[in-house]
Amino acid sequence: MTAGKSAAAQPQPAEADRLRYFSQHQHQIVDTIRDLVQIESPSDNKPAVDRIAAFLAPRFEALGGRTRLHRSTDFGDNLQIDFATASRSGTSNRKPVLLLGHYDTVYPLGALASMPCKIEDGRLRGPGVLDMKSGIALMLHAIAALQAWHGQLPRPVTVFLVSDEEVGSHSSRKITEALAKDSAGVLVLEPAAGLRGAVKTARKGVGEYTLRVKGVAAHAGLDPGKGHSAILELARQIAVLSRLNNLQQGVSVNPGIVQGGTRTNVVAAEASVGIDVRIKSAKQASGLDRKLRSLKPFDKHCKLEMTGGINRLPMERTAGVAALYKKAQEIARQIDWKLEEAAVGGGSDGNFTAGMGIPTLDGLGGVGDGAHAVHEFIVISELPRRALLLAGLIESA
Numbered sequence: 471m472t473a474g475k476s477a478a479a480q481p482q483p484a485e486a487d488r489l490r491y492f493s494q495h496q497h498q499i500v501d502t503i504r505d506l507v508q509i510e511s512p513s514d515n516k517p518a519v520d521r522i523a524a525f526l527a528p529r530f531e532a533l534g535g536r537t538r539l540h541r542s543t544d545f546g547d548n549l550q551i552d553f554a555t556a557s558r559s560g561t562s563n564r565k566p567v568l569l570l571g572h573y574d575t576v577y578p579l580g581a582l583a584s585m586p587c588k589i590e591d592g593r594l595r596g597p598g599v600l601d602m603k604s605g606i607a608l609m610l611h612a613i614a615a616l617q618a619w620h621g622q623l624p625r626p627v628t629v630f631l632v633s634d635e636e637v638g639s640h641s642s643r644k645i646t647e648a649l650a651k652d653s654a655g656v657l658v659l660e661p662a663a664g665l666r667g668a669v670k671t672a673r674k675g676v677g678e679y680t681l682r683v684k685g686v687a688a689h690a691g692l693d694p695g696k697g698h699s700a701i702l703e704l705a706r707q708i709a710v711l712s713r714l715n716n717l718q719q720g721v722s723v724n725p726g727i728v729q730g731g732t733r734t735n736v737v738a739a740e741a742s743v744g745i746d747v748r749i750k751s752a753k754q755a756s757g758l759d760r761k762l763r764s765l766k767p768f769d770k771h772c773k774l775e776m777t778g779g780i781n782r783l784p785m786e787r788t789a790g791v792a793a794l795y796k797k798a799q800e801i802a803r804q805i806d807w808k809l810e811e812a813a814v815g816g817g818s819d820g821n822f823t824a825g826m827g828i829p830t831l832d833g834l835g836g837v838g839d840g841a842h843a844v845h846e847f848i849v850i851s852e853l854p855r856r857a858l859l860l861a862g863l864i865e866s867a
């Protein structure tokens with residue numbers, strides 16, 4: 471800490487003043503988001519993802535954060551930033567709050583050419599602008615604001631930005647979980663739900679499976695009776711799979727990719743289906759997994775092999791989640807904002823931390839639409855109150 475920046479001396483601005491502060495900084499927040507969107511960072515391109523990590527590290531260091539790069543060989547590096555508080559402040563005994571985000575996107579390199587980063591009708595457009603580069607920008611500006619208001623951060627803060635969220639978080643999951651374990655709560659800067667900007671208090675669990683069928687090949691003209699079609703078997707299995715859907719209970723099983731066969735005149739020896747699975751409660755995971763693994767072939771000459779599993783358990787609306795949401799509502803109420811909550815079907819790294827029982831609030835990032843789509847945008851005028859909410863939650867979570 472530098473001299474003259476005494477934490478105790480500064481009065482706390484009221485929420486309305488904070489909103490004014492962020493409104494005055496809105497153009498800076500937008501500039502930060504634009505900088506991030508201009509650096510394309512598809513999950514499957516390590517050099518590109520490493521580039522955005524290299525851009526972000528000094529931005530956080532300039533705010534006093536201590537950065538640590540977790541190297542990954544298969545994916546981009548993951549970036550951890552720790553903000554400690556001075557021990558004499560009396561607040562350093564508090565556990566840190568974990569701000570969680572990702573800088574990978576689903577868009578391939580070159581996407582900027584067809585979906586340029588630009589402002590139109592109060593909206594900022596571009597690949598990853600909503601999911602979730604605006605969320606990272608909000609972290610930077612909320613931290614800077616708290617330092618301006620308090621002289622230093624009111625409690626320790628850990629930021630963790632992952633490189634592979636859009637492809638299952640294989641390189642980052644263990645680190646996310648270790649950091650969450652040591653934190654008082656987790657604030658996930660994924661996009662808000664819908665244009666009303668609801669925060670996410672529940673997410674479905676997500677699984678991915680592949681069913682492979684091995685049949686017996688034969689000439690479709692000369693020896694049709696000798697063949698055992700993997701495709702026919704697969705078709706019958708898909709009908710079985712579809713009966714595992716129970717939308718009322720929040721269970722869905724979607725055969726999303728089908729492959730098989732080699733030629734029209736060959737009875738197919740192989741076929742497979744890629745399956746997306748969603749569950750609403752952790753209790754549903756094992757039962758559904760068992761059903762998927764115990765499929766029996768209709769044709770005894772065909773063999774079935776099921777691989778994969780549940781990747782993210784659901785983020786359930788636990789008491790800890792509800793308590794965090796209540797704190798968020800209280801902050802919002804002070805600026806006459808009725809903050810809503812939503813349960814969504816998509817998973818995030820918040821599923822991991824909530825699944826460990828750590829209070830987690832998700833959907834704290836930008837407000838917009840079109841995540842993973844060509845029309846992806848955020849609503850610029852929503853940024854000040856999102857920043858206000860995040861700053862307030864960093865204090866109270």
Ligand SMILES: [Zn+2]
Nearest residue numbers: 601602635660
């Ligand atoms: Zn995301």
